[in-house]
């Protein structure tokens with residue numbers, strides 16, 4: 514088994530972690546967002562699984578303060594957003610959150626007037642203090658994509674894989690800006706969550722795109738060209754079977 518196969522990627526759990534608990538052992542688990550832990554993420558996973566898990570935040574992780582707080586403490590160091598992390602030679606870039614027009618809607622272009630805030634600090638400075646969450650941006654925008662996240666990733670590139678919550682342009686609700694980021698990073702694979710249906714697509718740049726469904730699992734073997742499984746064809750669930 515090569516290094517990529519030992520990575521397990523988990524699609525939007527929405528508070529249900531059964532699939533990950535039942536999955537065959539992995540060296541690392543990456544959650545694509547919308548974990549929505551009832552307590553802390555560490556409690557949901559247990560100490561052994563938590564110690565090898567990484568995550569991105571999804572839009573629903575800012576639906577309640579407890580979801581954000583549940584990712585904090587020791588676990589916060591496992592937030593992949595804005596980072597390229599080397600998994601035993603495989604460089605994985607992470608982008609959490611979704612695009613929101615209050616910050617940046619790349620669907621409308623990316624000229625300066627379309628960018629409301631380039632950084633979280635910009636937004637925090639221009640937001641009344643009473644709206645701040647944990648002295649940062651308002652709660653909702655803890656799961657918004659900021660241009661500074663793109664800048665941080667490109668500065669750390671190149672990478673082999675981009676994992677994100679939001680989808681690129683091959684999804685009908687996706688964004689070309691995600692594809693542009695992937696091309697700037699030189700990745701050959703994107704894995705995203707958010708849309709709750711498993712899918713396989715391609716975009717310019719020879720990039721293969723896997724959408725992982727709600728509660729779905731994807732083995733990292735796909736990064737080295739391995740088929741995701743007999744049922745892993747477009748439009749059908751990519752499972753851990």
Ligand SMILES: [Fe+2]
Pocket residue numbers: 525546547571572573678706707708
């Ligand atoms: Fe989502």
